[in-house]
Amino acid sequence: MENIRIALVQMQSLVGEIQRNLDVMRKYIEEAKKQNVKIICFPELAVQGYTRELAGELAEIIPGPASEVLFSLAKDNSITIVTGIIEKSSTNKPYITQLICTQEGELFRYRKTHLGISEEPFFSPGNELPVFKTQEANFAVQICWDLHFPEVSAIYSLNGAEIIFAPHASPTIVGDRKEIWLRYMTARAYDNSIFVASCNLIGSNGQGSEFCGGCLVIDPKGQVIGEDFSNKEGMLIVDLPSEEINKIRYQERKSMRYSYYLDYRRPELYGGLSKGRGFLT
Numbered sequence: 102m103e104n105i106r107i108a109l110v111q112m113q114s115l116v117g118e119i120q121r122n123l124d125v126m127r128k129y130i131e132e133a134k135k136q137n138v139k140i141i142c143f144p145e146l147a148v149q150g151y152t153r154e155l156a157g158e159l160a161e162i163i164p165g166p167a168s169e170v171l172f173s174l175a176k177d178n179s180i181t182i183v184t185g186i187i188e189k190s191s192t193n194k195p196y197i198t199q200l201i202c203t204q205e206g207e208l209f210r211y212r213k214t215h216l217g218i219s220e221e222p223f224f225s226p227g228n229e230l231p232v233f234k235t236q237e238a239n240f241a242v243q244i245c246w247d248l249h250f251p252e253v254s255a256i257y258s259l260n261g262a263e264i265i266f267a268p269h270a271s272p273t274i275v276g277d278r279k280e281i282w283l284r285y286m287t288a289r290a291y292d293n294s295i296f297v298a299s300c301n302l303i304g305s306n307g308q309g310s311e312f313c314g315g316c317l318v319i320d321p322k323g324q325v326i327g328e329d330f331s332n333k334e335g336m337l338i339v340d341l342p343s344e345e346i347n348k349i350r351y352q353e354r355k356s357m358r359y360s361y362y363l364d365y366r367r368p369e370l371y372g373g374l375s376k377g378r379g380f381l382t
Contacts (some may be wrong), residue, residue: 102263102343102350108133108141109337111329113304116150117159123148123170126184129336132179136338139204139237142266143184145213145244146197151270153223153305160187160195163210166292168200170381175202181235183242183266188212196223197282199242199268201233209233211242215250217350235257240264240339245271248289248299252374258362259295263346265289267299278315279330291323294349294361296341303334321346 110129114122125271126143133141145151148167149159161167177181181203188198197220199212212227230253232241241257241264245314248267256266267286271278282299284297289298296318303314312357316337318327349359 102139102239102346103237105138105341106138106141107264107298107339107341108138108302109138109143109145109298109318109320109329109338111145111300111303111314111316112334112337114144114146114147114150115305116155116306118307119159119167122150126171126182127174129180130174130182133155133338134180134337138180138338140183140235140240140264140266141148142268142298143182143288143380145199145268145270146185146187147268147302148186148200150186150308150330151310151312152308153220155308156187156195156223157193157277160189162189163200164208168202168208171200172202172206172208175204176206179204183268185244185268185270187267191261192225194223196227197224197244198227199244199266201242202381203233203235205235211244213244214249215247215251217246220246220253221344230260230306232257233259234261240266242266242268245269246286251289251292253291253294254289255363258295260276262295263350264296264298264341267297269299269301269315271301271315273311273313275313279312279317279328282317283325283326284313284320286317287323290319292362294321294346294363296346298339300337303332321349334345345365355367375379
């Protein structure tokens with residue numbers, strides 16, 4: 102991994118106001134370019150706004166009108182864009198997708214694999230855990246609820262991801278986002294020797310839901326290296342230093358301080374993970 106500058110945006114996305122939401126993204130993308138950002142991440146379902154009931158109506162194919170705009174913005178601004186979009190599926194239940202448009206002109210996607218109970222009636226789960234490779238770093242995506250499943254983060258790390266982007270659509274009713282995120286995201290970063298970079302929707306979606314915002318970046322030692330919980334829309338820019346993660350991942354380690362814990366797993370003991378609760382009885 103090289104040293105890399107990333108940006109995380111906490112933004113208001115109004116349901117169905119796609120052009121308005123894309124214009125907001127454009128503003129942040131152009132500002133990020135001026136500050137030499139290489140990857141910019143927007144929240145879950147930022148393109149159409151977070152909605153369950155209207156998801157089928159607002160879903161788009163990929164490539165489609167919104168993704169083509171973002172594709173052009175990525176190329177024109179020499180930046181990789183990671184943003185949430187409601188993607189059409191072959192059924193009446195679309196995907197919660199994070200679209201990846203690279204500055205090299207490539208288009209990828211991650212479909213949320215773990216749906217919340219309130220999402221299951223409206224969305225289809227994805228079934229793949231891809232790692233995306235850029236010139237500066239390899240990264241993966243876990244969307245909101247996905248972060249509660251440590252196996253996913255471990256698989257990403259084992260498959261070469263150095264950054265996990267964690268876009269959210271967490272509502273105000275869940276409480277203090279910083280306190281909640283720090284309970285488990287530090288463990289995801291520390292246990293897997295990986296950067297975790299999170300952002301959230303903020304404000305009203307125009308349909309009666311309020312989101313609490315927040316941006317947080319944690320390094321491979323579980324230390325917070327960037328945060329913005331100012332409760333207002335904005336962009337957090339953070340430089341991710343490569344020295345420590347490269348020492349842990351790719352260099353000969355002479356101290357336990359730089360252990361890559363996943364190298365010392367004993368998978369033969371973990372078969373019960375695939376069997377669910379009560380497998381010992």
